[in-house]
Amino acid sequence: MRVLKILCPECGHNAIVSKSHRIDPKLSTLYCQCRNVECGHTYTLALGFGHTISPSALTNNRLVKYLADHLSPADHQMVLDLLEGRVR
Incomplete structure (x- = not known):
């Protein structure tokens, strides 16, 4: 260390x-x-703080959560379907 x-x-x-x-x-x-x-x-x-060299893994998770929280119920379900491979 x-x-x-x-x-x-x-x-x-x-x-x-x-x-x-x-x-x-x-x-x-x-x-x-x-x-x-x-x-x-x-x-x-x-x-x-100077600048980021390699972004935090937490940054992406927060962005995905923010986007998911602001989707309509229909769009939310469509994203879930896409992630589960049900929609092509």
């Missing part, structure tokens, strides 16, 4: 995250402290 390595921007030594504040599901503020006792720098980092 990989762990996010935080480095102090002042001295380059390892730092720890003392707490975090979630601003948005894709953005957090991390409160950091340098582990070098001679430095002692405390600071914040912004940690944000």
Whole structure:
């Protein structure tokens, strides 16, 4: 398992995250402290979502459920029939 390595921007030594504040599901503020006792720098980092490389398998399931929930009863049955191979 990989762990996010935080480095102090002042001295380059390892730092720890003392707490975090979630601003948005894709953005957090991390409160950091340098582990070098001679430095002692405390600071914040912004940690944000960049972009998707490979989509979540859950994304497709939610889309299918959303579409199925908004079909008329007749269209819903037609989709079920298609999935079961009854309609060609």
